[in-house]
Structures are given as structure tokens and as C-alpha cells.
Amino acid sequence: MSASAPLAAFACVLRRDLLLALRRRSDVATTLFFFVIVVTLFPLGVGPEMSLLRTMAPGVLWVAALLASMLALGRLFAGDYADGTLEQLVLAPHPLGLLVGAKIAAHWLVTGLPLVLLAPLLGLAFDMRAEALGTLTLSLLLGTPTLGLIGAIGAALTLGLRGAGLLLSLLVLPLYIPVLIFGAGAVEAVAGGLGPGAHLSVLGALLVLALFFAPWAAALALRISLE
Amino acid sequence: MDRHIRVGARRRVRGAINLYYYAAPRTFYPLAGRMARVFYAVAVVLGAIGLYIAFFVAPTDAQQGEGYRIIFLHVPAAWMSMFLYVVMAFWAAVGLAFNTRLSSMMAQAIAPTGAWMAFLALWTGALWGKPMWGTWWVWDARLTSELILLFLYLGFMALQAAIDDPRRADRAGAVLAIVGVVNVPIIYFSVQWWNTLHQGASVSLTRSPSMAATMLWGMLVMALAFWMYCLGATLTRVRAIILERERRSDWAHELALGKERDA
Numbered sequence: 271m272s273a274s275a276p277l278a279a280f281a282c283v284l285r286r287d288l289l290l291a292l293r294r295r296s297d298v299a300t301t302l303f304f305f306v307i308v309v310t311l312f313p314l315g316v317g318p319e320m321s322l323l324r325t326m327a328p329g330v331l332w333v334a335a336l337l338a339s340m341l342a343l344g345r346l347f348a349g350d351y352a353d354g355t356l357e358q359l360v361l362a363p364h365p366l367g368l369l370v371g372a373k374i375a376a377h378w379l380v381t382g383l384p385l386v387l388l389a390p391l392l393g394l395a396f397d398m399r400a401e402a403l404g405t406l407t408l409s410l411l412l413g414t415p416t417l418g419l420i421g422a423i424g425a426a427l428t429l430g431l432r433g434a435g436l437l438l439s440l441l442v443l444p445l446y447i448p449v450l451i452f453g454a455g456a457v458e459a460v461a462g463g464l465g466p467g468a469h470l471s472v473l474g475a476l477l478v479l480a481l482f483f484a485p486w487a488a489a490l491a492l493r494i495s496l497e
Numbered sequence: 498m499d500r501h502i503r504v505g506a507r508r509r510v511r512g513a514i515n516l517y518y519y520a521a522p523r524t525f526y527p528l529a530g531r532m533a534r535v536f537y538a539v540a541v542v543l544g545a546i547g548l549y550i551a552f553f554v555a556p557t558d559a560q561q562g563e564g565y566r567i568i569f570l571h572v573p574a575a576w577m578s579m580f581l582y583v584v585m586a587f588w589a590a591v592g593l594a595f596n597t598r599l600s601s602m603m604a605q606a607i608a609p610t611g612a613w614m615a616f617l618a619l620w621t622g623a624l625w626g627k628p629m630w631g632t633w634w635v636w637d638a639r640l641t642s643e644l645i646l647l648f649l650y651l652g653f654m655a656l657q658a659a660i661d662d663p664r665r666a667d668r669a670g671a672v673l674a675i676v677g678v679v680n681v682p683i684i685y686f687s688v689q690w691w692n693t694l695h696q697g698a699s700v701s702l703t704r705s706p707s708m709a710a711t712m713l714w715g716m717l718v719m720a721l722a723f724w725m726y727c728l729g730a731t732l733t734r735v736r737a738i739i740l741e742r743e744r745r746s747d748w749a750h751e752l753a754l755g756k757e758r759d760a
Contacts, residue, residue: 423676427669431659440655441673444648445680448687455691476683487676494668 279364280372287376290349297345301381302388305338309392320397327396328457331389331406332413336446339414342381343421343442344435346373347492351429360496366489374415374422374485382414398461405460405470412473413453419477419484420445426491449476520599522739523748529739533732540725547722550715564628567621568712573720575618577727578646579681581611585653586678589671599735601667602742604674605657606735610727612650618643638689645684649677663742 291298312330313323350356350373359369389410390403398406424442428434456469519525551569558565585607592601622640623633634640656673660666743749 420676423672427656427673428659433659437655437659440648441652444645444652444684445676447645448680448683451687451691472687483679487672491669491672494665494672497665 276364276368279362280368283359283369283372284376287373288379291376291380298380298384301338301342302384304341305334305385305388306392308334308337309395313396324397325461327393327398328402328406328454328461330396331393332410332450332454332457335385335389335410335414336417336443336450338385339382339417340421340439340442340446341435342377343418343425343438346377346422346425347429351496356492357496360493366492367486370422370426370489370492371485374418374488377422378415378418382418386410386414398457402457402460405466406457409453409456409466409470409473412470412477413449416449416473416477416480417446419480419488420449422488423484423491426488426495429492429495449473452476520597522599522602522743523746525599526736526739526752529732529736533729533736536725536729536732540722540729543718543722543725547715547719550711550718555712555715556709561629564625567625569715569719571618571621571625572716573723574614574621575643576720577723578611578614578618578643580724581607581614581727582646582649582674582681583678585611586674589667589674592667593671593675598667598742599739601671602735602738603731604670605667606731606738607727608650608654608657609734610730612647612654614723614727615643615647615650619647638685638691641691642685642688645688646681649681653677 309330312326312334316322316326347356350359360366362369386407390407393403393406421438421442424438424445427441428438431437452469452472456466456473459469460466519528547569551566555566555569557563585604588600588607589604591597592599592604619640622643626635627633653670653673657666657670660669740749740752
């Protein structure tokens with residue numbers, strides 16, 4: 271086995287998952303549609319007062335992004351679990367953490383990234399200013415991969431269980447809180463005239479931390495679930 | 498069965514109690530029963546002393562009047578809720594690493610007591626907050642992180658309850674508890690950054706406490722009483738878990754039949 275074999279395996283899993291997502295485009299659209307509809311519900315619930323909506327916007331967009339990425343987690347391993355691919359991945363000679371990392375990366379590219387790109391558009395509807403919109407996009411760009419990484423642990427733990435979706439939310443949402451605080455905090459800091467640097471740095475640190483630990487924890491959880 | 502007898506022969510190694518002997522659920526079951534009774538008794542005695550100090554010895558607070566006395570329940574409950582989460586994660590991790598069944602059962606037994614302590618801390622905090630801050634609840638850092646801790650306990654319990662195979666439940670719960678314990682400081686500091694209104698900690702290891710000595714003593718005695726109660730409750734629960742999981746083994750049958758004959 272050559273030295274580049276693990277990387278080749280990573281690329282292979284990534285390409286496969288992206289291809290599968292491209293063939294089932296409606297799955298991606300559902301997540302985005304959920305994000306848009308949740309954001310739409312807030313003005314209907316609290317009233318169309320623009321100044322109120324402007325102050326709420328960072329929190330609303332972040333909470334909606336959090337829920338959307340959490341709901342998308344159900345599909346991260348479920349399909350591969352149902353058709354037996356997951357067992358093949360576990361049996362593969364490459365480190366399972368790496369392969370899980372590839373799956374998470376592909377998952378983020380098809381569910382997280384479109385969400386990040388759509389968020390500024392929805393922010394405009396909440397009358398957010400240009401620099402706040404930029405920070406929102408940047409914070410989501412740093413934050414949503416962390417959500418996917420942490421969520422993968424929960425998705426692996428609840429694989430094939432009764433009521434896995436609800437259980438997943440109970441497991442994962444408390445762990446999402448730091449990302450929410452610093453993500454929405456960055457946008458609020460900009461809106462309040464402060465720099466977003468500190469918040470974004472912490473978001474970046476959380477991402478690095480999750481990137482390092484989460485794939486291995488998810489791999490361990492997968493092994494437990496597949497026993 | 499043979500193995501148990503042979504292990505039993507090595508019960509005492511050079512006068513010291515062999516801990517491995519008690520790592521088997523069968524041998525731990527009666528020990529847990531005896532220990533639980535002792536811990537409960539100590540909890541009652543310490544609780545009586547602590548409550549006496551709390552109500553009759555400790556002075557009235559200069560600012561908060563008599564209302565502050567709920568601190569003697571509130572602070573020990575909050576301490577125990579945080580401490581028990583770490584203990585739970587420790588036993589879960591031991592169970593995951595060394596594949597010892599009893600450790601995982603301990604983790605499972607601690608979770609409801611920990612959740613109860615977190616709930617108690619929140620509830621007494623609300624009762625305290627109403628007269629002092631004029632509101633049942635504020636979105637303050639410490640209150641919120643305690644609430645999140647309660648969610649973490651509930652998540653652990655929900656995951657274990659959702660998995661039918663106890664071994665898978667143990668190991669999945671262990672991964673979640675370890676992830677949780679890594680996250681607890683991050684959550685705590687992020688929530689603290691987010692908002693702080695709660696009074697600063699009155700007791701710290703690095704500086705002298707900002708409260709009367711009798712108040713501190715009352716609180717420490719109550720904390721010990723809570724600790725003893727948590728130990729007793731956990732051991733009682735672990736006995737129930739042992740019996741439930743070992744219900745197909747011979748010794749559990751003998752135990753059940755023996756109890757019936759006695760009754």
C-alpha cells in the first residue's frame with residue numbers, strides 16, 4: 271500500500287458521496303427549503319417591525335442554520351447503513367476516522383455550503399447592513415463545518431435506533447451552544463460597532479478542535495453502532 | 498460459576514481487600530447494599546447537623562435577610578450536579594476502555610441522581626431568585642450552563658434508554674459522556690462570555706471566602722450530606738441495574754428465591 275493510499279481513499283469517499291448527492295438533488299433542496307421557511311416564520315411570529323427584526327436577525331439566522339444542519343444529519347450515515355456500505359467502510363484497510371472525515375466533508379459541501387451562501391440573501395430581508403452580512407457569512411462558513419463534525423458523532427451514536435431523529439436533537443443541540451454563541455455573537459458585535467475578530471477567532475479554534483477530534487469520536491461511535 | 502469460586506478464594510490478598518474481587522456484579526451487589534445503608538445513615542446525620550447550622554446557628558445575611566438560607570440546599574446541589582457529571586464520565590470511560598461491566602453500570606446509575614441534582618439546583622435557584630432579583634429566571638451564564646448540564650444528563654439517559662442492547666447502550670453512552678465532559682468547560686466559558694449577572698462564586702480555593710465562617714461550615718456539611726446521599730442513591734440504583742441485567746444468571750435466581758422464602 272503506497273503512502274498516498276489513505277488520501278486516495280479520502281478522495282474516493284468524498285467523490286462518491288458528492289456524486290450520490292448530485293443524483294439526489296431534492297435532498298439538498300429540502301435542507302435549504304427548511305432553512306428558508308424557518309427564517310420566514312420568525313417575522314410572522316413576532317411581527318414585521320423592522321428595527322426588532324434587525325436586532326433579532328443574527329440569532330434567528332444562526333438558530334435556523336443550526337436546526338437545518340441538525341436535521342440534515344439524519345442522512346449522513348443512514349443511507350450507507352441501510353445498504354451495507356458502512357460496514358465495508360469499517361472493514362476497509364484505511365483509518366475509519368479519515369473516511370468518516372471524507373463523508374462529513376461531502377455532507378458539509380452539499381448541505382452546509384449552500385446554506386452559508388443563502389444566508390446573506392435572507393439577511394437582506396431582515397434589513398441587515400452590509401458589514402453585518404459579511405460577518406454573518408464568514409461566521410457561518412467557520413461555524414457550520416463544526417456543527418457537521420459534532421453532529422456526526424451524534425448521528426453515528428443514534429444510527430438505526432428508534433426515534434433516532436428526536437434523540438439526535440437531544441444529544442447534539444446542547445453541544446452546539448458554543449458555536450451558536452460565538453457565531454451569532456460575531457454578527458452582533460459588528461452590528462454593535464465592535465470588531466468580530468475575537469468571536470471569529472474562537473469559532474476558528476472550535477473548528478480546529480472539532481476537526482481534530484470529531485472524526486475519530488464519530489468513527490468510534492460507528493464501530494459501536496455496527497457491532 | 499467455577500470462576501467465581503476461584504476468584505472468591507483470592508478475596509483477600511495479603512490482608513488487603515482485593516478490588517478486582519468486587520468488580521464482578523455478583524460480589525458487588527451485597528457490598529453495594531451494605532455501603533448504601535452506611536452512606537444513607539451518614540447523610541441523615543450530616544444533613545441534620547447541616548440543617549441545624551443552617552437554620553439556628555448561621556447569622557442572618559446583611560443584604561438578603563433570611564431568604565439566603567436556601568443557599569444551604571442550592572449550592573450543594575449545584576456542586577454535586579457538576580461533580581457527578583465528571584464522575585459519570587469517568588466510570589463510563591473506564592467501562593469503555595477496560596470493558597468492565599460494573600463501571601458502565603455505575604455510570605448509568607449516576608446519571609438520574611446527577612440530573613436530579615441539576616434540577617434541584619435550578620429549582621432552588623428560581624425560588625431564591627424571585628425574592629432577590631425579582632424574577633424566577635434570568636438568562637445568566639451560570640443559570641444557563643446549569644440548564645445545559647441538565648440537558649446533557651437527559652441526553653445521556655435518553656440515549657441509554659433508546660438502545661435495547663445494554664452493552665451497546667453502555668459504550669454509546671460512554672462516547673457521549675466523554676464528548677460531553679470535553680464540552681462542559683467550553684460551554685461554561687462560552688456562556689460566561691455571553692452573559693454574566695449571577696453573583697460571583699462565594700467560595701474559592703485560591704482566596705478566603707466572602708461569607709461568615711458558620712455559613713461556610715453549614716454549607717460544607719450540607720455538601721457532604723448531599724454527597725453521601727448521592728453515593729447511597731447511586732449504589733441503590735446500581736443494585737437494581739445489576740439485578741435487571743443479571744436476571745438470567747443463577748445467583749440472581751437464587752437471590753430472588755431466597756428472598757421469597759424469607760418473606
